[in-house]
Amino acid sequence: MYVETVVQINDRDTYQASVRLRTAVVSNRPPVDALVRFSPAGWLTMKPLAGGRGSVVSAAEVFDVTNLERVQSLDQ
Numbered sequence: 001m002y003v004e005t006v007v008q009i010n011d012r013d014t015y016q017a018s019v020r021l022r023t024a025v026v027s028n029r030p031p032v033d034a035l036v037r038f039s040p041a042g043w044l045t046m047k048p049l050a051g052g053r054g055s056v057v058s059a060a061e062v063f064d065v066t067n068l069e070r071v072q073s074l075d076q
Contacts, residue, residue, distance in 0.1 A: 011039040014072040019046060020063045031066065 009015065015038075020031035034046040044062060047054040 009038050009068075010070075011037070011041070013037070013070050015068055016049070016071045017068045018066045019044065019057075020066075021057065021061050022063045023061070025063045031064075033067075035071065036065070 015036045016033070017036050018031040018033050019036060024031070032046065033049045035049065037045040039045065042059050044057045044059060045054065046057060
């Protein structure tokens, strides 16, 4: 496994990120730009920025997450 950066995330916050799933890598598709929450534990809740339905994806299906930026915090 290659790790470029380690980021501490909070499961209550919403992040904007580019998410690439293992099925997308096999199909040679680009990552999905989405709003992401890392909950429930072991899962990602994703809503594509381009619109469309949200989905809940197993963390095991995620190939990588890049351009991670917190956009909403429950602490604010």
